Amino acid sequence: MVATPEPKQAYKVIGTRPIRHDGLDKVTGKALYGADVRLPGLIWGDLLRSPKVHARIKSIDTSEAEKMPGVLAVVTHNDFPAASAGEIDTGEDVVNFKRDSANIMAADKVLYKGHVVAAVAAVDRNTAQEAVRRIKVEYEDLEPVRNVDEAMAPGAPLLLEDLVGDDLGDEVTNTNVAKHFRHEFGNPEKGFEESDLVVEREVSLQMVHQGYIEPHNATAIWDQEGRITVWSSTQGHFAVRSQTAGILQVPESKVKVNPVEIGGGFGGKTKTYLSPVAALLSKKSGGRPVKLVMDRPSVFQATGPAPGGKIRMKIGVGKDGKIKAAETVLRYEAGAYPGSAVGAGGKCILACYNIPNTRIDGYDILVNKPKSAAYRAPGSPQACFATETVIDEICETMGWDKIKFRLDNASHEGTRNADGVLFNRIGFIECLEAAQKSGHWNSPIGEPTRPGNVRGRGIAAGFWMNGGNKSTVDLMLQDDGAVALNEGSPDIGGTRASIAMQAAEVLGIPAEDVHPSIPDTDSIGFTATTGGSRVTYATGYAAWEAATKLVEELKNRAAILWGIDADDVDFSDGTFSSKSDPELRIGFKDLAGKIGETGGPVSSTASVNLASAGNGYAVHICDLEIDPETGKTDVVRYTAVQDVGKAIHPAYVEGQIQGGAVQGIGWALNEEYWMNKDGVMTNSSFLDYRMPTSLDLPMIDTIIVEVPNPMHPFGVRGVGEVPIAPPLGAVPNAIHNALGIRLFKTPMKAGSILEALAAKNGS
Amino acid sequence: MRPPPPPPPLLACTAASHLAFDFVPYTGSHETPRRFSTARMTWQAEDRRRNMAKVFIPFNLRKYADGASEADVPGSTLGKLIDNLEERYPGIKDHLVEDGRLKPGLAAVVGHAATRQGLLQKLEDDTEVHFVPAISGG
Numbered sequence: 001m002v003a004t005p006e007p008k009q010a011y012k013v014i015g016t017r018p019i020r021h022d023g024l025d026k027v028t029g030k031a032l033y034g035a036d037v038r039l040p041g042l043i044w045g046d047l048l049r050s051p052k053v054h055a056r057i058k059s060i061d062t063s064e065a066e067k068m069p070g071v072l073a074v075v076t077h078n079d080f081p082a083a084s085a086g087e088i089d090t091g092e093d094v095v096n097f098k099r100d101s102a103n104i105m106a107a108d109k110v111l112y113k114g115h116v117v118a119a120v121a122a123v124d125r126n127t128a129q130e131a132v133r134r135i136k137v138e139y140e141d142l143e144p145v146r147n148v149d150e151a152m153a154p155g156a157p158l159l160l161e162d163l164v165g166d167d168l169g170d171e172v173t174n175t176n177v178a179k180h181f182r183h184e185f186g187n188p189e190k191g192f193e194e195s196d197l198v199v200e201r202e203v204s205l206q207m208v209h210q211g212y213i214e215p216h217n218a219t220a221i222w223d224q225e226g227r228i229t230v231w232s233s234t235q236g237h238f239a240v241r242s243q244t245a246g247i248l249q250v251p252e253s254k255v256k257v258n259p260v261e262i263g264g265g266f267g268g269k270t271k272t273y274l275s276p277v278a279a280l281l282s283k284k285s286g287g288r289p290v291k292l293v294m295d296r297p298s299v300f301q302a303t304g305p306a307p308g309g310k311i312r313m314k315i316g317v318g319k320d321g322k323i324k325a326a327e328t329v330l331r332y333e334a335g336a337y338p339g340s341a342v343g344a345g346g347k348c349i350l351a352c353y354n355i356p357n358t359r360i361d362g363y364d365i366l367v368n369k370p371k372s373a374a375y376r377a378p379g380s381p382q383a384c385f386a387t388e389t390v391i392d393e394i395c396e397t398m399g400w401d402k403i404k405f406r407l408d409n410a411s412h413e414g415t416r417n418a419d420g421v422l423f424n425r426i427g428f429i430e431c432l433e434a435a436q437k438s439g440h441w442n443s444p445i446g447e448p449t450r451p452g453n454v455r456g457r458g459i460a461a462g463f464w465m466n467g468g469n470k471s472t473v474d475l476m477l478q479d480d481g482a483v484a485l486n487e488g489s490p491d492i493g494g495t496r497a498s499i500a501m502q503a504a505e506v507l508g509i510p511a512e513d514v515h516p517s518i519p520d521t522d523s524i525g526f527t528a529t530t531g532g533s534r535v536t537y538a539t540g541y542a543a544w545e546a547a548t549k550l551v552e553e554l555k556n557r558a559a560i561l562w563g564i565d566a567d568d569v570d571f572s573d574g575t576f577s578s579k580s581d582p583e584l585r586i587g588f589k590d591l592a593g594k595i596g597e598t599g600g601p602v603s604s605t606a607s608v609n610l611a612s613a614g615n616g617y618a619v620h621i622c623d624l625e626i627d628p629e630t631g632k633t634d635v636v637r638y639t640a641v642q643d644v645g646k647a648i649h650p651a652y653v654e655g656q657i658q659g660g661a662v663q664g665i666g667w668a669l670n671e672e673y674w675m676n677k678d679g680v681m682t683n684s685s686f687l688d689y690r691m692p693t694s695l696d697l698p699m700i701d702t703i704i705v706e707v708p709n710p711m712h713p714f715g716v717r718g719v720g721e722v723p724i725a726p727p728l729g730a731v732p733n734a735i736h737n738a739l740g741i742r743l744f745k746t747p748m749k750a751g752s753i754l755e756a757l758a759a760k761n762g763s
Numbered sequence: 764m765r766p767p768p769p770p771p772p773l774l775a776c777t778a779a780s781h782l783a784f785d786f787v788p789y790t791g792s793h794e795t796p797r798r799f800s801t802a803r804m805t806w807q808a809e810d811r812r813r814n815m816a817k818v819f820i821p822f823n824l825r826k827y828a829d830g831a832s833e834a835d836v837p838g839s840t841l842g843k844l845i846d847n848l849e850e851r852y853p854g855i856k857d858h859l860v861e862d863g864r865l866k867p868g869l870a871a872v873v874g875h876a877a878t879r880q881g882l883l884q885k886l887e888d889d890t891e892v893h894f895v896p897a898i899s900g901g
Contacts, residue, residue, distance in 0.1 A: 086867075087867040087868060088867060089864070089865075089867040089868075089897075093899050094867040094868045094897060166823075168822065168823045169823035169824060169826065169827075169858065181821075181822070181823060181896060182822040182823065183821075183822060183895075184822050184832075185832075210901075266901060267901020268901075270899075270901065343896035343897075343898055344898045346896070347895070347896075347898060373901075374899065374901030375901050376901045377901065378899075378901045419893070419895050420819045420893050420895075421872045421875060421891075421893050421895065422874075422875045422891065423875060424875045424876075465898065467898075467899070468876075468877075468879065469879065470879075529899075531899065531901050532898075532899060532901070609879040609880075610879065611876035611877055611878055611879055612876060612877045612898075711876070721901060
């Protein structure tokens with residue numbers, strides 16, 4: 001279903017659903033993934049990982065491994081160059097190469113189970129694995145820091161003794177708090193005094209993983225001329241280049257990264273773990289190509305999950321149905337090194353509502369867990385859990401309609417977000433209105449499938465700001481009228497199609513006639529990582545600009561062909577024509593066949609660096625059925641409403657919305673890093689880390705709202721991230737509607753429901 | 764082909780062709796009015812007018828700004844604005860600029876969008892400027 005509050009443009013390609021350009025290769029197994037890379041002389045690497053959660057490394061003895069036949073190289077942190085200790089802005093991220101280096105191979109301490117301590121390259125994988133087993137490491141055990149409360153407690157063990165924390169602008173030492181920031185506007189205390197109802201709750205969340213199917217991998221060659229060539233599954237091959245160069249202290253121009261297909265990332269493949277190690281092993285092996293592929297436990301234990309933590313939320317409302325004030329404290333687990341998504345959480349947490357008095361405190365906190373990374377709208381789902389749970393409780397307490405209350409307080413153009421920034425044209429109200437009119441919201445919840453079961457309905461809203469940044473697109477016209485398109489954005493969600501379609505729309509040709517490729521870092525202009533829901537917006541913008549340039553050049557060629565002035569040439573619907581002589585007309589393909597005689601090959605390029613824009617909103621409705629005897633919870637109906645600006649390829653937009661919703665439902669109901677008392681993750685397999693599958697859920701219904709983004713030629717907003725946030729509110733609100741209990745901790749699994757029911761019943 | 768699209772999405776742009784960007788006027792009733800201008804004028808003319816921007820001082824830096832949360836500060840570019848802010852509140856620049864660039868981890872929002880032009884970002888008269896944590900996505 002598509003709801004369009006503003007008039008649609010008459011597009012011919014945009015809004016259609018062509019088969020994706022890479023579809024056949026992927027469904028027939030021909031697509032090249034990282035683990036498929038085979039090169040002459042290829043050898044295998046393997047990694048020794050720490051069994052300890054927090055320990056000092058007293059010694060590493062690699063002698064037995066080095067003696068093994070077939071072993072070609074052994075690497076420890078001593079083989080890494082001293083990387084820069086300062087924070088560096090790479091143009092798309094802030095990095096600290098010293099810490100990144102210590103994260104991919106421990107220096108003096110191990111900070112989480114699975115932290116890499118040494119690496120081996122050998123003639124085959126078995127030999128490498130056996131050699132790893134022969135490395136002896138002596139540890140001095142240290143007390144683990146398992147959560148934000150322990151990390152902030154007086155006298156807590158320190159993870160990084162040299163950390164200088166930032167506490168509201170003041171430098172702090174001897175701390176596990178890397179950063180404490182605050183946004184404050186208006187007078188929250190006065191706002192609460194003027195409120196007729198104030199609700200304050202604290203929610204807590206466990207770390208969760210993105211759960212991508214394909215493990216991390218990298219193959220690297222460090223050749224005799226000092227050039228490093230990498231093949232890696234990544235969301236951003238330019239980021240792999242900068243991180244590899246920065247950690248190994250070589251110029252970026254010496255590193256070339258080939259993007260291979262990616263089997264899921266969701267933010268987790270924005271970081272580099274293996275490429276620098278594979279490159280170092282290659283160098284020590286005399287330039288042999290070295291391949292590293294993680295196993296599943298390593299992916300769980302030692303890559304970048306979404307942060308857990310605690311959020312305190314306090315909201316005050318008046319009897320007039322208006323929110324008077326909000327105050328919140330977000331404490332996010334950064335993991336072993338600074339850099340959680342708490343900054344983004346702070347930006348998202350009150351973004352749905354127009355609140356005159358706000359205070360947001362955010363804490364980035366070190367704990368003995370893997371360094372967290374981005375996961376689809378990083379920081380926003382946690383924030384949504386806190387905000388939407390309290391909003392629901394306010395509506396229940398006051399007896400207010402849950403959509404009307406949100407409409408009465410909804411952010412829209414001109415509203416100031418709680419970080420102070422004004423919103424431009426946004427579509428939150430349109431999303432709420434679409435939800436209000438939806439068949440789901442206006443249908444009875446239905447009878448339970450079994451006697452004794454109960455059903456409940458929840459609703460929640462979510463926000464993500466969507467990214468811009470740098471993108472490059474090259475177009476090359478072929479003699480047969482097809483157009484080769486090179487883009488710098490790895491395709492993780494169907495963006496070959498969405499970028500090609502935007503070029504095809506301008507060129508007046510079918511999407512199938514645009515042939516997209518994603519070349520290596522030496523063969524396309526810099527393009528930032530595929531993340532932040534930026535690609536269809538920013539790389540699409542570059543495609544539009546490159547296509548517009550191509551049309552202008554083809555107008556010149558038609559003018560040469562006809563012996564007229566280029567200003568006399570018009571272009572519409574794939575046909576060039578003379579404005580003054582109606583007899584002079586030629587189609588795009590026919591002109592392409594004549595470009596040789598009009599001056600030679602025609603190509604164009606466009607590079608953009610776009611401001612972040614196009615804020616995205618979503619509203620989700622969730623129906624659950626719960627068995628009160630077992631706590632088993634099933635989603636029986638689910639609808640996701642989202643403002644996407646303009647759906648370039650509606651099927652892929654629906655897929656993004658459905659995928660995000662499913663991941664959010666899994667986060668709410670099932671998923672967690674189950675840590676034992678020693679801080680060790682004990683469920684590092686897909687058997688024990690329970691993610692929902694298609695058998696667990698009904699079809700996720702989608703309602704696409706199109707409020708055009710005024711910053712984009714076709715009105716595009718980011719799509720992929722917003723939909724993971726609302727389930728963290730919709731699911732607990734549905735549980736409350738069904739059972740009358742509120743759960744303030746993820747996951748809201750069967751045991752938690754039974755415990756809450758027992759507490760409610762006094763048993 | 765559809766009508767010409769809007770210019771590149773920077774609120775304050777450097778090329779004259781980019782200044783023709785019209786936003787849908789805000790018609791809300793009770794929120795803070797938008798501060799950014801859609802006036803069409805050359806930057807040379809703006810420089811002569813000595814643009815005045817409204818700077819929102821981040822909470823962490825208010826201690827360097829006599830507790831002020833906002834300040835009207837002149838500057839035709841973000842860099843010049845920060846220099847002028849430093850004149851008024853000595854010491855504040857060190858918390859905004861490092862090695863001639865915005866500090867790593869800091870983003871400047873000009874109007875309603877985080878600028879990608881850094882200190883070179885042109886400022887329109889009456890523009891809002893915010894300094895907020897830089898955000899990257901997943």
